[in-house]
Amino acid sequence: MTLHTQTIHELRAQLRRSKVSAREVTQALLDRIAALDRKLKAYIWLNRDDALAQAEAIDRTGAAKDGKPLAGVPIAIKDLINVEGQPCTCASKILQGYVAPYDAFVIRQLREAGAVLLGRTNMDEFAMGSSTENSSWGVTRNPWDLERIPGGSSGGSAAAVAADEAIAAIGTDTGGSIRQPAALCGCVGLKPTYGRVSRYGLVAFASSLDQIGPFTKDVEDCAILLGVLAGHDVKDSTSVAQAVPDYTRALGKSVKGLRVGIPKEYFIAGTDREVAAAVRGAIQKLQSLGAEIVELSLPHTEYAVAVYYLIATAEASANLARFDGVRYGLRVAGDDPIEMYRRTRGAGFGPEVKRRIILGTYALSAGYYDAYYLKAQKARTLIRRDFEKAFEKCDVIVTPTSPTAAFKAGEKMDDPLQMYLSDVFTLSVNLAGICGISIPCGFTTRPKLPIGLQIMGKPFGEEMILRVAHAYEQATEWHLQRPNL
Amino acid sequence: MQYEAIIGLETHVQVKTASKMFCGCATDFGAPPNTQVCPVCLGYPGSLPVMNEEAVRKTILAGLMLGCDIARLCKWDRKNYFYPDMPKNYQISQYDMPLCRGGGVDIKLKDSREVRIGLTRIHLEEDVAKNSHFETTSGVDFNRAGLPLMEVVSEPEIKSPDEAFAYLTALKEILVSGGVSDCDMEKGQLRCDCNVSVRPVGQKEFGAKIEIKNMNTISGVRRALAYEIPRQIVALEKGEKISQETRRWDDAPGVTSVMRTKEYAHDYRYFPEPDLMPVVVSDAMLAQIRELLPELPEAKRQRFMQQYGLPEYDAGVLVTDAALAAYYEQAVRWSKNPKSISNWVTTELLGKLAEAKLTIAECPIAPPQLAELVTLIDGGQISGKIGKDVFAEMFTTGKSPSAIVKDKSLAQVSDTAAIEAFVDEAIAKNPKSVMDFKAGNQAAINFLKGQVMKLSKGKVNPQMAGEILLRKLRGS
C-alpha cells in the first residue's frame, strides 16, 4: 500500500483501525517530498521534525480513534497563512526572517482536528499572480509537465496535492488562486463564500476578496476539509455567524432535477478548443445524470477583469504598506525613515507586487478615486446582481475554470495582461462573494494536461456545489488519474 | 486697517475604555514601552481589527452631550500615509460618514456674553504610536498605538485666543463630566491642532489657513494663537503673502515656525475599510446611551447655586468632576448645612485626597460621615478646630466622627462650672495679663482666652469661655 497516494477518507479509515500509524503516514509523505520536490519545488519550507513529532503525538493520544476528522492527516499550508513559530514569507524577500508569533484561525481549526502540518508551499509573491512564477524562492513546476507552471497563486499547494506530496493542502483565493491551480494540476479546489472561513492570520492581499480554502484529491476530501476550516471567528469581523453544516452529508445525492446554469459570456472565443470541448462534455454528463440545463447571461462579465484589478490593487496598496522595515522582516537602512522605506520596499518586493501597489495607489489618488475605485465598486455591485438574478433561474452555474490548460513557464511573464486574463473565469466569484469549486473534467491530448470544471454556487451554497461536483466525479474517472513522476 | 482672526480647532481626545479601539490590549498609561501590544496593534501580517463597541458608545454619548446629530449608519475608512508611528501605515478612521455631526460648545466670554461655538463633526479613530529620538537611533512605543481617539472638529467660529481657551476648557469639562475621557493633558489624552487665518474686517473670503501643531496644554493653545495672529497681521501689513502651511509651536521661546508647506500636503487616499462592517446605531442602542446622559456641567453649576445656595466658586469646583459632585450631593442629603458641607469638600477633603494621591472614588470618608461631622460642629458638640482633627482621623481610619469623638473624649465642654474652673486657672497663672487687661489693654483678653483653650486641650466651647472670662475679669 502506498500511503502518499491515499485520500483523507481512505487514510482515516485505516488510522482509526490502527492499520497504519500517523507517524508512518507522515514519514511516507516526507519520503515522497524528498524524492520529488527537488524538481517540483512545491514546498519552500518543510516542518520535518515537528511534523513527525505532531504525528507521534496523534498516535500516542489515539486522536484518530476519538473521531477527530483529520487525525494524522498530513496537510500542506500556503506560505501566506501564519503558523506560530514558523516562517511566513508570502514568497517575498520582504518577509525574510519573519517568524509568525501566532496561529491563524484555520491553523487552530486544523490542529484541533488533528492534522499534521507538513510545511509551507510556494506561491506567487503575496498571492499576486496566476503561475507561481512571481515567487522570490523559485518557480514551482506542474506535476503533469515539468516545463509548465502549476497555476497560481496557490501553485505550490496544488502541485503538492497533485503530486501526492501532501494528502491535502490549504490555499487562498482572491481571484481564482485556488480554483485555477486546482484546474491546471488536476485536483479539487474550493473557494468558500466570503465570510465562511475566518481570514484571521491570512496575510491580506485584497481584504474584500480573500478567502482560504482546501485543495484535495477528490470531492469527499474537499467536503471534509472545508468542514474543518469553516466557522465563525470573533477576530474576523467579516466572518459570518452561520452554523457550519456537515458538508459530507451533501455527497451521494443525485443531481436529478437540479438546474445547471450555463452563462453564455463564459463560452467565448479565446478559450482553448480542448478545454471548451471538455467542459461541454461535462455539461452533457450532468444532463445525462438528470440535471436540467439552463442557458443564461451574466451581462457584466466583461467588466470583471478591470473591476478586479482596480479593487484588488487598491486594497493591496494599503494592505502591503505595513511592510516598511520598522517592526519585522527585511530592513535596508536609510538616513531617514522615508529612505529606509524606499530601500526596504525597493529591495523586498518583486516587480509584480510593485506594479500592483502602484496601480492601486493610483486608483485611490485624489482626482482619480471617483473615476476608478468608486466606479469599480459600482460595477462590482452590478456583477453581484447578475449572479443574484442568475441564481433565481438555476441552482449552480457551470463554466470552464480557466480558458487554457497549464502554459509553459516564462510564456506569459513579459505580458501581465495575458497573465491577468488566465483568471477571467474565476474573478467574478470573488467579486460577487459567492462560492466556487474546480474539479477535473478531462485532459488535453498533446501534452496530456488536466482541464478544470468550475461550479459556482449561491452565497453559503457550498453544499450544493459539493453535491453537483460529487455526482459528476462519481460518474467520471478524471480524478483518479495521476501524473507520471 | 482692522483685522480679524478666524480660528478652528481639531481636538483629539482619548476615549476612556479598558481596551484599545481594535484589539484587546490594555490602555493603562505609563506601562513600560511595548508591553501593551499584540499582533493587531503592531500591524502584524494577517491580523484583523475588531471594533470596540464601548468606544463607539462613549463617542455617541459625547455627541449627545454636545447636541450633535448622531449618525444611524457610519463606516470606517483607511487613511493612508507612511510614518514610523503607524503600525500599518494606514490609520483606521472615519472619513465621510462620521459618528456625529453638528452640535456645539457654549462658552462664556470675559464680558459675560455667552456664545456657542459650532461643531462640524466628531469621529472616532485609532491613535498612533509614540516616537522617541535618542542620540543616534529612534524608538517607537506601540502602547499608545490603537488607543481609541475621538476627533472633535469645531467650525471656524472662534475669534480670539481667549475664546479658544474657553472653548477647550468647556469641552474638556463636558467630556470629563460624562466619563467620556479623563482629558488628562499630561498623559496626552487631549491634544489640539489649530487652524488660524486673519483677514481685514469686512472681507468675505478667508485668509490662507495656517495649521499649528504641538501645543500640549490649553493655555499653550492660547499662547500660540496670541503669537500667531499678530504675526500674520504684521506680515499682511508689510504686504507679504501668507500661504497655506503647517507650523509648529515651541513652548519655551513662545514662537511658531514652519513645519511643512502646502506642496508637501498629503493625499491620504481614503477608502472604506474592508476589514470592518459599517456601524449601525439602532434605536435601542441610542436609547440606552441616552439613559447615561449626565447633567451638563453648566446646568449642574446653576442648579447647585440655586438648590444649595452655594456661591458660584463653590459650585464651579464641585461640578468639574462628576464623581465629586455626586459625593457632595450624597453628603448634603444627610445634612442641613449645604454650605458647610461644600466648605469641607472643597478645602479639607480635596486637600487630603491630593496629598494621599487618591481619587474621590477611593475616598475613605463616606458622604454620610462627613455630614455627621458637620452636624456635630453645628450642634456645638465639638469645636470647628477639633473638627479638623476628627476629620484627619476619619480620613486615616475610616471611623465615624461620633466614634472618634467618644474614643478620644473630644466632646466640647459646654458645662459652665467646668469652664469656670479652666478660666480661674488661667487667671491665676497669668497675673500680668490680667493686670494689662485692667490697665486697658483689650488685646490681653485674647491671650487669656488662648490659655483657657490650651488648658482645656481645645475642648471648651470658645464662645462660652470668652463670655465667662470677660465676666470674671470685669467682676473681680
Ligand SMILES: [Zn+2]
Ligand atoms: Zn493590541
